[in-house]
Amino acid sequence: MKRSEKEIAEIKELHLIAFGESEGPMVSELAANLLADPKTISIDVVRDGKRVGNILFSPLTLVDHPDKKCYLLAPIGVLPEYQGDRIGKELIEEGVKQLGAMGVDAIFVLGYPKYYGSRGFAPTWVLPPFHDTLTRIDAWKMREIKSGSMAEVGGKSIVSDAMMKPMYWDTTRRD
Ligand SMILES: CC(C)(COP(=O)(O)OP(=O)(O)OC[C@H]1O[C@@H](n2cnc3c(N)ncnc32)[C@H](O)[C@@H]1OP(=O)(O)O)[C@@H](O)C(=O)NCCC(=O)NCCS
Numbered sequence: 001m002k003r004s005e006k007e008i009a010e011i012k013e014l015h016l017i018a019f020g021e022s023e024g025p026m027v028s029e030l031a032a033n034l035l036a037d038p039k040t041i042s043i044d045v046v047r048d049g050k051r052v053g054n055i056l057f058s059p060l061t062l063v064d065h066p067d068k069k070c071y072l073l074a075p076i077g078v079l080p081e082y083q084g085d086r087i088g089k090e091l092i093e094e095g096v097k098q099l100g101a102m103g104v105d106a107i108f109v110l111g112y113p114k115y116y117g118s119r120g121f122a123p124t125w126v127l128p129p130f131h132d133t134l135t136r137i138d139a140w141k142m143r144e145i146k147s148g149s150m151a152e153v154g155g156k157s158i159v160s161d162a163m164m165k166p167m168y169w170d171t172t173r174r175d
Helices: 005-035 087-101 113-117
Strands: 041-047 050-062 070-078 106-110 140-144 157-159
Touching (some): 005 041, 005 070, 041 087, 050 087, 070 087
Parallel strands (some): 070 106
Antiparallel strands (some): 050 157, 106 140
């Protein structure tokens, strides 16, 4: 799904504000790069006539299981004044619905262990890209969409060019 230049600029701004001063610039740049790829799925939540939340999903390939159709959730952002009002949940569930309709097997995420644990994500045998720098193993999680499809599936994974950069996977920076 290709977004217009105006939409890309607006979504970039949303993530800049949602992620704040330290992470905002890096995440908003990533969002813009992902949105330039037509394979990226982008979903918004609109409140009071404005976009207040956005989530992006980009393809993730399993090296040993290329038949599996998987996506990476990154980033997800909600404007500060709208956080805690189930908008994050709405974005994830709408993503699951849309990806499920596309026949996707599973979604992966690297993020707050507690938050995603409460949103249906669980530990996985699949390794994230640049897994050597993953010091918080519980931050890497999977949510199966097609029931039973990911049983006994593991091994290395590869993501889109925009995401395939060590800096996005280095959790030592957040220790
Ligand atoms: C994380 C984020 C997307 C969640 O969206 P949201 O609309 O605020 O979240 P929801 O309303 O769906 O869920 C709220 C629940 O998540 C919890 N939660 C929110 N942020 C959390 C965090 N960082 N760690 C653990 N739990 C968190 C809340 O305590 C609340 O718990 P409850 O369901 O028990 O009441 C949003 O807070 C955000 O944009 N944050 C800044 C950007 C960011 O950090 N993105 C995610 C990076 S992994």
